[in-house]
Amino acid sequence: MQARGCHRVALFLVAHRLRQRLDEGPFPAYITNQSVIKPAVNIAESPPLHKRERRKEARPGELLEAALDLFVEKGYAATRVEEVAARAGVSKGTLFLYFPSKEDLFKAVVRENVVATVAQGAAELAQFQGSSSELLEWMMLQWWRRYGATKASGISKLVMSEASNFPDLADFFRHEVITPAHDLVRSALRRGIDRGEFRPVDVELTLHSVMSPLLFLVMWKHSMGPCCPSHEQIAPEAFITQHAQLLARGLSPT
Numbered sequence: 001m002q003a004r005g006c007h008r009v010a011l012f013l014v015a016h017r018l019r020q021r022l023d024e025g026p027f028p029a030y031i032t033n034q035s036v037i038k039p040a041v042n043i044a045e046s047p048p049l050h051k052r053e054r055r056k057e058a059r060p061g062e063l064l065e066a067a068l069d070l071f072v073e074k075g076y077a078a079t080r081v082e083e084v085a086a087r088a089g090v091s092k093g094t095l096f097l098y099f100p101s102k103e104d105l106f107k108a109v110v111r112e113n114v115v116a117t118v119a120q121g122a123a124e125l126a127q128f129q130g131s132s133s134e135l136l137e138w139m140m141l142q143w144w145r146r147y148g149a150t151k152a153s154g155i156s157k158l159v160m161s162e163a164s165n166f167p168d169l170a171d172f173f174r175h176e177v178i179t180p181a182h183d184l185v186r187s188a189l190r191r192g193i194d195r196g197e198f199r200p201v202d203v204e205l206t207l208h209s210v211m212s213p214l215l216f217l218v219m220w221k222h223s224m225g226p227c228c229p230s231h232e233q234i235a236p237e238a239f240i241t242q243h244a245q246l247l248a249r250g251l252s253p254t
Contacts, residue, residue: 060098062088067109072154076162107172113152118180125184132192137244139188144236148218157222185210198251213243
C-alpha cells in the first residue's frame with residue numbers, strides 16, 4: 001500500500017509539472033525534415049517570375065522574330081498578322097496589344113534589326129584610327145557581318161521590291177535607314193578628301209559606288225544565290241575586300 005501511494009504521488013508531480021510547462025508557452029519546434037526546413041530558409045528570397053509572367057515579357061521579342069521570318073520569306077504584302085501571331089504562339093489580339101497594326105510591326109522589325117546596326121556604326125566611325133581607305137573597307141565588312149550576312153538583310157530586298165506599293169513604308173525606311181547609312185559613307189569620303197588621302201570627287205555619286213555592290217550582294221543572297229551551283233557562288237567578304245581596294249585606288253590622289 002505504501003509503494004502504491006508513492007507511485008500516485010510521483011504521477012501527480014509529473015502531471016503538475018507538465019501543466020506548468022504548458023502554461024509557460026508552446027514548445028519550440030524542432031524540425032529535422034529537410035524538405036520542410038529549406039522552404040522556411042528561402043522564404044525571404046524574391047520568388048521567381050511565374051511562367052506566364054516570363055512569357056509575357058518575352059512576347060515582343062518573339063513577335064518581332066516571327067515577323068522578321070515571315071516578312072523575309074513572303075514579303076510585306078503577303079504577310080498577314082494572323083500568321084505572325086500563330087508563329088509566335090499568341091493570338092492576333094495579343095499581337096495588337098504590342099503592335100497596333102502591321103505597319104507598326106514592320107517598323108519595329110526594321111528598328112530592331114537595321115536601325116540599331118547603323119547607329120552602332122556611327123559611334124564606331126568617330127573612333128577609327130586608321131587611314132580613310134582602311135576605314136571604307138572596315139565599314140563595308142562590318143556592314144556585311146552585322147547585317148548583310150544575317151537574315152535581316154532580306155528587309156532590303158523587301159523594300160526594293162515593294163516600296164512603290166507602300167510609299168509610307170518606303171519613306172520610313174529612307175528616313176530611318178538609308179539617310180543615316182549614306183551619312184556614314186559621306187563622312188568617310190569627306191574625311192579622306194580633307195586629309196588629302198582621297199582626290200576631290202563628287203561625294204554624292206561616290207557614295208553610291210560604295211553602297212551599290214553591297215546591295216547587289218544582298219539581292220543575290222535572297223534571290224539567285226540559293227539557286228546557283230557552288231562554283232558560281234560569291235564569297236561575300238572576299239568580294240567586299242576587292243571592291244574596297246579598287247575604290248581606294250580610284251580615290252587615290254596619285
